[in-house]
Amino acid sequence: MPFLDLPDHRLHWCEEGDPRGAPVVFAHGLGTRLELWEEVVAALPQKFRLIRFDLRGHGGSEGPPAPWSMGALVRDAEALMDHLALRDCVFVGHSLGGMIAQALAVKRLDLVRALVLCGTATKIGTAETWAARAELTRAGGMEAVAAAELQRWFPRFAQKSRPAEVARDMLLSMKDESYLAACGAIAGTDFYATTARLTLPALVLAGANDGATPPDMLRETSDLMAGADFVLLRGAGHLASLDRPEDFARELGAFLDRIGHAFHEPAPRDPMGGCGEGCGCGSDHDHDHDHNHNHNHHAPHAGCGHSH
Numbered sequence: 001m002p003f004l005d006l007p008d009h010r011l012h013w014c015e016e017g018d019p020r021g022a023p024v025v026f027a028h029g030l031g032t033r034l035e036l037w038e039e040v041v042a043a044l045p046q047k048f049r050l051i052r053f054d055l056r057g058h059g060g061s062e063g064p065p066a067p068w069s070m071g072a073l074v075r076d077a078e079a080l081m082d083h084l085a086l087r088d089c090v091f092v093g094h095s096l097g098g099m100i101a102q103a104l105a106v107k108r109l110d111l112v113r114a115l116v117l118c119g120t121a122t123k124i125g126t127a128e129t130w131a132a133r134a135e136l137t138r139a140g141g142m143e144a145v146a147a148a149e150l151q152r153w154f155p156r157f158a159q160k161s162r163p164a165e166v167a168r169d170m171l172l173s174m175k176d177e178s179y180l181a182a183c184g185a186i187a188g189t190d191f192y193a194t195t196a197r198l199t200l201p202a203l204v205l206a207g208a209n210d211g212a213t214p215p216d217m218l219r220e221t222s223d224l225m226a227g228a229d230f231v232l233l234r235g236a237g238h239l240a241s242l243d244r245p246e247d248f249a250r251e252l253g254a255f256l257d258r259i260g261h262a263f264h265e266p267a268p269r270d271p272m273g274g275c276g277e278g279c280g281c282g283s284d285h286d287h288d289h290d291h292n293h294n295h296n297h298h299a300p301h302a303g304c305g306h307s308h
């Protein structure tokens with residue numbers, strides 16, 4: 001099992017497909033783990049380089065002490081992608097992973113050439129709903145969280161299904177403190193303004209029966225991004241990759257074909273050095289999304305947003 005050692009925790013990741021293929025990176029959401037993508041990855045053409053990882057405190061990845069910021073979660077993804085020398089990836093993000101995807105596309109357009117967002121939005125929940133979630137976690141632990149989440153993640157007819165059992169096991173495998181730290185990062189996040197500036201190719205997949213991030217939220221996120229494709233997955237709940245893996249893989253595969261991902265040559269690294277963010281600005285400033293840096297080079301007049 002490969003791990004990436006970072007200064008205060010280690011990240012667990014895995015890779016399938018063709019190591020020389022065009023890269024596709026998968027990031028799961030709150031309370032799940034990289035197994036969320038198992039069946040989707042198996043159903044995709046293996047000509048791609050298919051990389052999955054566990055977010056900090058999830059699955060096989062360690063959880064450093066709280067608090068965690070969204071910027072720190074984004075830096076984990078960046079560190080892994082840099083470690084694997086990935087460029088011009090299609091980044092597939094579910095829920096919290098989809099928030100990381102949006103931030104990465106703003107911050108590191110050299111890493112991300114297209115986005116696939118599912119079960120996510122620019123902002124999920126409110127300060128009040130996340131405070132209530134924290135209270136539930138402290139009072140009842142992950143058992144109580146799982147009971148509440150399964151009702152939101154799966155339509156009533158699927159709450160006793162195999163995917164619901166798998167989701168429950170994932171939630172119960174998580175430590176309370178990591179869950180609370182991840183909730184804290186989501187509670188403080190609103191990417192509306194920065195995601196609205198994205199113009200890279202994007203596919204937004206909504207589960208028609210998603211009670212956690214309902215289709216309207218996904219539609220709104222899709223409408224924000226110029227040229228994004230929106231697809232409603234019938235019969236799917238919040239974890240569409242788990243309860244409708246074949247439909248998910250078909251839509252994702254068609255998107256990869258549409259953007260010619262298999263034939264895409266990664267852009268060369270900036271020969272002038274620069275900040276490593278692909279903007280050629282030459283600065284060594286900290287590109288922390290928390291501090292509102294804006295790096296969408298597809299937006300012609302956006303500027304790099306850095307203080308030089």
Ligand SMILES: O=C(O)CC1=CCC(=O)O1
Pocket residue numbers: 028029030031094095096097124149152186212213
């Ligand atoms: O847990 C939920 O209800 C929905 C959610 C928000 C972020 C995430 O990853 O899942």
